[in-house]
Amino acid sequence: MTRSTNTFDTLELKNVGRSFGGQNALVDLNLTVRAGEFIALLGPSGCGKSTALNCLAGLLPLTHGEILIDGKRIDVLPSEKRDFGMVFQNYALFPHLSVEKNIAFGLQMRNLPRPEIARRVAEGLALVKLQEQAKKLPGQLSGGQQQRVAIARAVVLEPRLVLMDEPLSNLDAKLRLEMRTEIRRLHQSLGLTTIYVTHDQEEALSLADRLVVLREGRVQQVGTPEQLHDNPANWHVADFMGYRNIVDLEVESVVGDLARVSGRGISIMATLAQPAAVGDTVRVAIRPSDLVVAGPDTPPGRDTVQATVNVVEYQGREFAVEVTTTQGQNLFVHAYTALVPGSTVQLTVDPSRALVYRTSLDGVDAPRELSAVR
Amino acid sequence: MMTSATNTGSRARGSASLKHRLAERGVDTKLLLLVPAIVFALLLFVYPFAYGIGLTFQPLAATQEQWGGGLFANYVAFFRDAFIFDSVWITLRLALPAALFNVLVSIPIAFKLRSKFRGKRMLQTLLVLPITLGTVLTAQGLLIFAGRQGWLNRFLLENGIIDQPLQLVNNYLGVMLSLIISGFPFAYLLISSYLSGIDPSLEAAAKTLGANWKQRFRRITLPLLAPGLATTFILTFVLAFSVFPSARLVGDASGETRVLALMAYRAFSEQLDYSMASTIAIMMGVVELIVIAFVFLGRSFLYKGSTGGKG
Ligand SMILES: Nc1ncnc2c1ncn2[C@@H]1O[C@H](COP(=O)(O)OP(=O)(O)OP(=O)(O)O)[C@@H](O)[C@H]1O
Ligand SMILES: [Mg+2]
Numbered sequence: 001m002t003r004s005t006n007t008f009d010t011l012e013l014k015n016v017g018r019s020f021g022g023q024n025a026l027v028d029l030n031l032t033v034r035a036g037e038f039i040a041l042l043g044p045s046g047c048g049k050s051t052a053l054n055c056l057a058g059l060l061p062l063t064h065g066e067i068l069i070d071g072k073r074i075d076v077l078p079s080e081k082r083d084f085g086m087v088f089q090n091y092a093l094f095p096h097l098s099v100e101k102n103i104a105f106g107l108q109m110r111n112l113p114r115p116e117i118a119r120r121v122a123e124g125l126a127l128v129k130l131q132e133q134a135k136k137l138p139g140q141l142s143g144g145q146q147q148r149v150a151i152a153r154a155v156v157l158e159p160r161l162v163l164m165d166e167p168l169s170n171l172d173a174k175l176r177l178e179m180r181t182e183i184r185r186l187h188q189s190l191g192l193t194t195i196y197v198t199h200d201q202e203e204a205l206s207l208a209d210r211l212v213v214l215r216e217g218r219v220q221q222v223g224t225p226e227q228l229h230d231n232p233a234n235w236h237v238a239d240f241m242g243y244r245n246i247v248d249l250e251v252e253s254v255v256g257d258l259a260r261v262s263g264r265g266i267s268i269m270a271t272l273a274q275p276a277a278v279g280d281t282v283r284v285a286i287r288p289s290d291l292v293v294a295g296p297d298t299p300p301g302r303d304t305v306q307a308t309v310n311v312v313e314y315q316g317r318e319f320a321v322e323v324t325t326t327q328g329q330n331l332f333v334h335a336y337t338a339l340v341p342g343s344t345v346q347l348t349v350d351p352s353r354a355l356v357y358r359t360s361l362d363g364v365d366a367p368r369e370l371s372a373v374r
Numbered sequence: 375m376m377t378s379a380t381n382t383g384s385r386a387r388g389s390a391s392l393k394h395r396l397a398e399r400g401v402d403t404k405l406l407l408l409v410p411a412i413v414f415a416l417l418l419f420v421y422p423f424a425y426g427i428g429l430t431f432q433p434l435a436a437t438q439e440q441w442g443g444g445l446f447a448n449y450v451a452f453f454r455d456a457f458i459f460d461s462v463w464i465t466l467r468l469a470l471p472a473a474l475f476n477v478l479v480s481i482p483i484a485f486k487l488r489s490k491f492r493g494k495r496m497l498q499t500l501l502v503l504p505i506t507l508g509t510v511l512t513a514q515g516l517l518i519f520a521g522r523q524g525w526l527n528r529f530l531l532e533n534g535i536i537d538q539p540l541q542l543v544n545n546y547l548g549v550m551l552s553l554i555i556s557g558f559p560f561a562y563l564l565i566s567s568y569l570s571g572i573d574p575s576l577e578a579a580a581k582t583l584g585a586n587w588k589q590r591f592r593r594i595t596l597p598l599l600a601p602g603l604a605t606t607f608i609l610t611f612v613l614a615f616s617v618f619p620s621a622r623l624v625g626d627a628s629g630e631t632r633v634l635a636l637m638a639y640r641a642f643s644e645q646l647d648y649s650m651a652s653t654i655a656i657m658m659g660v661v662e663l664i665v666i667a668f669v670f671l672g673r674s675f676l677y678k679g680s681t682g683g684k685g
Binding site: 057058078079080081082083085086088090094095096110153154 | 579594
């Protein structure tokens with residue numbers, strides 16, 4: 001399949017917002033998407049991901065802001081004129097049309113000549129490997145096959161933008177991994193600009209060129225997978241990015257961007273991801289894999305945490321361990337040897353891998369909020 | 375077999391597997407729940423129906439003499455007697471357009487009322503209210519409103535818009551109006567429930583694929599709605615076909631609206647010819663079945679599966 005001819009250079013979302021009867025579902029979404037990019041919208045349930053996608057697709061009118069393609073407003077165009085392909089969370093396949101007719105639907109709407117429709121439908125079927133099922137009705141397909149029909153239906157049009165709303169959420173774990181690879185492969189071979197909604201951080205990290213993390217309708221951070229993975233902007237993003245240990249501690253001293261934080265049986269050196277002063281209560285985020293179980297002969301020192309092993313779970317290559325500090329704080333640790341529940345261990349952490357955040361999430365982008373109201 | 379609890383192991387296994395095999399075909403003790411329904415059906419439907427059919431083969435001597443045909447004299451009379459047989463066309467001429475109108479008008483209204491807006495509840499209630507009135511009350515209302523001395527005519531006359539009262543009732547039009555008033559709410563309720571069974575994301579998907587509203591309606595909504603429309607048409611048709619009170623009250627009972635139900639009633643109460651009355655009743659059923667068969671025939675060319683909805 002050839003690369004779409006009607007691409008654009010940039011898609012710009014400016015202060016895009018949507019509220020439902022006074023309730024804000026999406027606030028101030030600012031984003032510039034370059035052609036060919038794969039963007040993931042990531043966030044917990046109810047954070048406004050589908051709202052954002054539906055606003056882009058034109059299925060929901062905006063209440064604030066504008067959407068521009070190469071400087072031209074498109075948020076005033078009706079959905080059917082935007083030339084965006086959308087893959088719905090529930091697939092939304094037409095139940096009365098066969099697989100090939102589902103895929104042909106968009107092409108027919110464009111009044112393309114019959115031979116071209118037939119050719120492109122065949123290409124689409126081959127792309128998602130569904131040639132055998134071409135004559136079946138959607139109800140006769142498995143979930144994964146339906147999923148692939150939905151993707152084929154959206155991409156045969158070679159739309160200038162593909163929107164996907166949690167397309168893999170209804171699939172089982174194995175199929176989800178397969179389809180994830182499939183989507184990545186499709187994106188690489190077709191080069192279609194894609195915006196992908198998910199609540200699964202792993203999926204987002206593995207697929208996207210850039211991620212947008214949302215919380216309660218507000219953007220928390222935009223960045224590459226590496227940026228988000230290594231330097232989350234606030235504790236909420238950190239929480240989402242797999243920093244399972246989020247502990248409220250107090251700052252004892254600050255030297256440069258390092259601080260000693262302590263409390264709850266813990267006293268460690270950590271990196272200030274957000275500014276903090278001595279005496280502040282801060283939120284410290286550490287990944288389970290960054291908490292290292294020290295050897296048994298390590299002397300208990302100032303930077304080690306003493307804890308008792310609670311639960312040990314075997315996870316293939318490693319053990320997921322839950323420990324409790326002397327003052328009752330639960331921590332999650334990855335260990336490479338089987339620890340004995342009830343035994344005492346010493347934990348250490350590289351100061352650069354323990355990140356210090358303010359406890360409050362608000363106030364970071366407060367000034368911009370005021371200007372959003374039209 | 376079922377009571378073999380104290381039997382040997384192999385017998386018990388045998389009966390268990392029989393029970394299992396029966397259950398797979400839907401035969402189990404839950405079928406007992408159907409017993410009351412079957413008894414009712416037998417008592418209230420099958421017996422009178424069979425009795426009625428029996429009656430049709432006991433024509434009066436006069437009928438036999440006039441039309442011949444022996445046991446089938448009533449049927450011969452039904453088809454040969456133009457006075458009776460014309461009534462089939464008279465009834466169809468009322469019932470078919472009424473049912474068609476009710477279905478066709480319900481579609482856009484059900485569509486419009488799908489979205490949320492102020493006063494939707496109110497409007498819906500108003501639309502459905504006539505169901506509670508009953509045909510007699512509707513006929514009464516029509517007479518008061520649209521009769522020669524009705525409000526409408528008086529208003530129009532007094533304002534000099536017309537100089538002869540409009541003949542709106544006691545004719546074909548009157549019965550048609552009454553059929554629409556009483557049939558429309560049914561059609562609307564049915565169609566809007568069929569419509570709400572269609573997943574709205576299907577239309578959204580069609581939209582993103584570039585279909586304008588006409589294409590969406592023709593290619594997606596209408597095919598998915600068609601089976602529901604057929605069912606609705608049949609129900610409103612059957613309702614209209616057996617029209618009786620309004621044909622008498624707001625119709626022209628000896629002319630334009632001499633419907634089959636009226637003919638049966640006359641045979642029964644005026645001519646005391648039970649066998650002819652039964653014959654007309656049976657033939658009403660036959661005509662209805664023919665129309666229904668046509669509709670189903672048309673429907674069988676359409677998609678019949680689920681509409682992808684959640685409801
Ligand atoms: N039609 C609506 N009317 C009122 N509120 C709505 C409507 N649609 C969404 N919302 C609200 O907007 C917020 C965001 O909803 P949205 O569907 O975008 O969430 P989401 O991020 O897609 O969640 P999920 O991952 O569960 O799909 C929610 O709080 C929801 O209650
Ligand atoms: Mg959603």
